[in-house]
Amino acid sequence: MPITEPSEDQGATVLSFPIGRGATRRWWPWALAGGVLALIAVIMAVVLFSPALALKTVKVDGTKLASETAVQAALKPLQGKSLTQISQSQVQDLLANLPQVQSVSIEARPPSTLLVHIVERLPVAVLKNGSKYILVDPKGTQLGSTSNPAAAKLPLIDGGTAAIGQATFSAMTAVLASLPAAVRAQLQSAAAKSPDAVELTLLNGKKVVWGDASEMALKSEVLQTLLKNPPKAEPGKPEPAPVNVYDVSSPRHPVTR
Template sequence: MTVTGVSDATERLDLRRRRGRRRRVLLIAIAAAVVVVLGTLAWLVFGSSVLGVKDVEVQGAKLVAAAEVERVADVPAGQPLARVDLDAVATRVAGLPAVARVSVARQWPNTIRITLTERTPAFAIETPGGYWIADDQGIIFDSAAQPPRGVLAARVPSGDARLIRDLGTVLRSLPSEVRGRIRTLSAETPDSITLGLSGGVTVIWGSAEQSELKAQVLSVLMAHQHRVYDVSAPSNPVTR
């Protein structure tokens, strides 16, 4: 009886060891399969052209040609989508003068999408060869033979960059009801910005300093009709 008990125990131990070996082999096989699957996925995503760039989609381009955006973006065809440096693409496209903001995103499986917000024309600066188009930051981003429809024409000497920025500052400060009445905008010097409004009204603005305060003062003064509003010294405005 003792021999039989030892034999049964030995068989149980052998069975347990065999099961343990099978379990370890199974776990090793599963781990190896996972590694192979992950390696294959990593290769597909980062190393192959299966999920590579096949198309660059440009949205919001009106002032600048989509083909020009694609050229500047310089996204290599076939490059794995996951390896495209989106920030670098955005930086290159943001260098286009007409682009105010840009976002770049991956559209799986094979597309890079570039979405633009273009600058809005605020005024046109007269030059001997036509007009420079600027936004309300005073940033020149386009040119044209004539001002775009509905865009104010401005006169500044020799395309003075500081004056152009100052005009942008003034325009941004104005309430919409005043801005909509502007017919002429000019400045010979940084201290001589002048607005011509509809109805033959003139606003002497002076410099771009304290533009927000000047706009507030002008709004109050225009409650009474005058031909000239001088807000160049906003603490001591003059009307006549």
């Protein structure tokens, strides 16, 4: 049988599979999303690590007991860091060794300033420790010292630092913490023979029998009322009887004598 050679017109057939429009539509959103994510990553990297946002200035407010010099020294490790990389917890940790600092909040002020708001612990008494006078908060945290206890306008507690942590000390500071600052400023000293027998002495020498730690908010309110409203003269007497003791140990039935 004769073999017939294929003609040029009968060359090898090549099959082609055209890409449909549907497939193109399926992949281009993914490509677009990838491009957007890459752009965001670049922008974030620039923002996070840009030297233009490096910390240069720290401004501090809220300090009365803590030294601003000590605060600035404690925050020195933050210098040169990008503002976007500084967190409130970092600042709090750096200030942890300053006993006066209770809490902090921060504000970034681009391009290079960090504002640190400090909330300090509240002193409620001056603790006499030998010849020194130490400001203490209700927990006995030592917040600083003063050479002029009268200028602190806080009641005096005797007993030295050995008293911190004792039940009587905790009772006294709890009572003092329950009083408004205006009343604390009128107190000369605080003492307690036991946790249930707290007594306060006013600057004018008059006494306040407080008693135990129960109903402290009510006792505080009653004491304020008694101090603001001195007794009136009884009928037939030209002057009221002098008050030397304010007894609020039973706040619903206070006694003056």
